[in-house]
Amino acid sequence: xxxxxxxxxxxxxxxxxxxxxxxxxxxxxxxxxxxxxxxxxxxxxxxxxxxxxxxxxxxxxxxxxxxxxxxxxxxxxxxxxxxxxxxxxxxxxxxxxxxxxxxxxxxxxxxxxxxxxxxxxxxxxxxxxxxxxxxxxxxxxxxxxxxxxxxxxxxxxxxxxxxxxxxxxxxxxxxxxxxxxxxxxxxxxxxxxxxxxxxxxxxxxxxxxxxxxxxxxxxxxxxxxxxxxxxxxxxxxxxxxxxxxxxxxxxxxxxxxxxxxxxxxxxxxxxxxxxxxxxxxxxxxxxxxxxxxxxxxxxxx
Numbered sequence: 001x002x003x004x005x006x007x008x009x010x011x012x013x014x015x016x017x018x019x020x021x022x023x024x025x026x027x028x029x030x031x032x033x034x035x036x037x038x039x040x041x042x043x044x045x046x047x048x049x050x051x052x053x054x055x056x057x058x059x060x061x062x063x064x065x066x067x068x069x070x071x072x073x074x075x076x077x078x079x080x081x082x083x084x085x086x087x088x089x090x091x092x093x094x095x096x097x098x099x100x101x102x103x104x105x106x107x108x109x110x111x112x113x114x115x116x117x118x119x120x121x122x123x124x125x126x127x128x129x130x131x132x133x134x135x136x137x138x139x140x141x142x143x144x145x146x147x148x149x150x151x152x153x154x155x156x157x158x159x160x161x162x163x164x165x166x167x168x169x170x171x172x173x174x175x176x177x178x179x180x181x182x183x184x185x186x187x188x189x190x191x192x193x194x195x196x197x198x199x200x201x202x203x204x205x206x207x208x209x210x211x212x213x214x215x216x217x218x219x220x221x222x223x224x225x226x227x228x229x230x231x232x233x234x235x236x237x238x239x240x241x242x243x244x245x246x247x248x249x250x251x252x253x254x255x256x257x258x259x260x261x262x263x264x265x266x267x268x269x270x271x272x273x274x275x276x277x278x279x280x281x282x283x284x285x286x287x288x289x290x291x292x293x294x295x296x297x298x299x300x301x
Contacts, residue, residue, distance in 0.1 A: 001042055003075055006068045008035035009047060013065050016055045086279055088117045093280040095124060096135040097145040100224055100243040101267065102126035106145065109287040120280050128222070129199040136270045142281040144270035145288070147199050147241075159268035160288065163241040165204070167258040168192075168227070168248050170234045180257040183208065190218030190236035192227050200224070204239060207263045228253045243267065 011021035012032070022032050040047050047061035057065070085091045097106050102124060110122060125135060129146045136144040136155060148157050167186055169175040175185070193215055194201045204215065218236040221227050224244050231238050232252035240248065245255045269285060271277060277285070 001039060001071075003072065005035045005039040005042075006072055008032055009039055009061075009064065010068050010072065012036065012048065012055060013057060013061065013068075016057075018050070018055065088280060088283065089119050091119075091278070091280050092121045092123070093143075093278070093284060094141040095122070095143040095145070095281075095284065096127055096132040096141045097124060098129045098132055098147070099126045100241060100247065101145050103247060104243055105291055106288075109284070109291050112290075113284055113287050117280070117283065122284075130197060133270060136272055139272055139275065142271070142275075142277055143284060143288075146267070146270055147203070148266040148268060149270065154273055156271045156273040157266075157268050158271075158285075158289075159266040160291075161267060162264050163243050163267045165239045165258055165263040166242050166245060167256045168231045168238040168240055168253045169256065170231055170237075171252060171254050172234070173237070173254075175237065175256070176254040178256060180259055182260040183211070183258070184260070186237055186239065186258070187212055187216065189216075191215045192219045192221070192230045192236040192238040193217050194224065194227060195220045195222050198222075200241065203263065203265055207261060211261075225251065239263070241265070241267075 008021070008025060008027070011024050012018060015021050015024070018029055018032055021027075022029055025032065027035075036048065043060075043064075045060055046058050047064060048055055048057050103126070106124065110124070113120070113122065125131075125141060127135065132144040132146040133149050133155070135141045137153070145160075147163075148159065149155060167175070167181040169181075175181060175189070178185075193204070196202070208215070219230050221230060224240055225247065227238050227240065228244070228248045228251040230236065231248075239258055240255075242255075248255050269288060
């Protein structure tokens with residue numbers, strides 16, 4: 001059965017007239033007759049009996065009427081639903097972002113998106129970097145925002161900007177008086193770090209391993225916000241991506257440029273590459289690519 005055949009059948013069933021059905025459908029009589037014939041052949045029997053004076057439905061034709069109405073209603077509803085999705089008048093978008101991004105740059109992109117497309121519901125999963133990657137890989141979300149993954153597999157990564165690590169120190173520490181800090185100075189203090197297998201922790205260990213035997217870990221936490229609070233309370237020092245500067249300041253810690261060596265990592269969009277993004281996701285990508293790069297600390301004041 002085709003939609004065209006069902007529409008033709010219902011038009012004849014309503015009017016019991018091929019002439020009136022042709023007028024309603026804007027079809028020629030040969031085309032209408034062909035559609036009815038094709039429907040009957042596909043179903044295996046006659047649906048109506050036509051004479052020179054009248055048209056009447058067979059019992060099988062009578063039974064098809066309510067079914068055809070329901071099928072066409074479902075088709076029309078589906079067609080309208082998809083049209084609304086393609087025009088971004090209806091829909092849902094799920095994305096995952098590491099908390100530092102979700103709390104700083106993401107709201108700007110979401111505001112722009114919602115102003116233009118208010119009927120698209122957006123779900124944001126603010127989870128640690130590793131979970132962002134896993135959620136994209138498992139297709140739980142369409143978009144992920146995180147540090148560049150070490151092993152991409154079926155993932156595509158589009159960088160948004162390069163983030164640079166900064167030092168985080170207590171506000172009453174002598175280190176807070178410095179315009180910038182180097183790793184030799186920072187490593188003389190107790191260190192507050194993210195727990196393994198955090199990408200931030202692994203990156204620090206990879207970059208600092210050749211120079212320092214190990215980080216002098218005093219405390220560990222699962223979230224960067226907890227790291228900031230521990231530092232602010234005087235438990236030690238830390239190093240975090242510059243994306244977290246505002247968050248660290250709000251918590252009460254002090255951030256300073258960190259040099260020798262400079263540790264950097266690209267932050268960007270992660271997608272599952274065999275998967276075609278929805279229209280809503282593609283628009284969100286454009287919004288994310290247009291947001292301002294977060295301000296970083298200068299090397300010196």
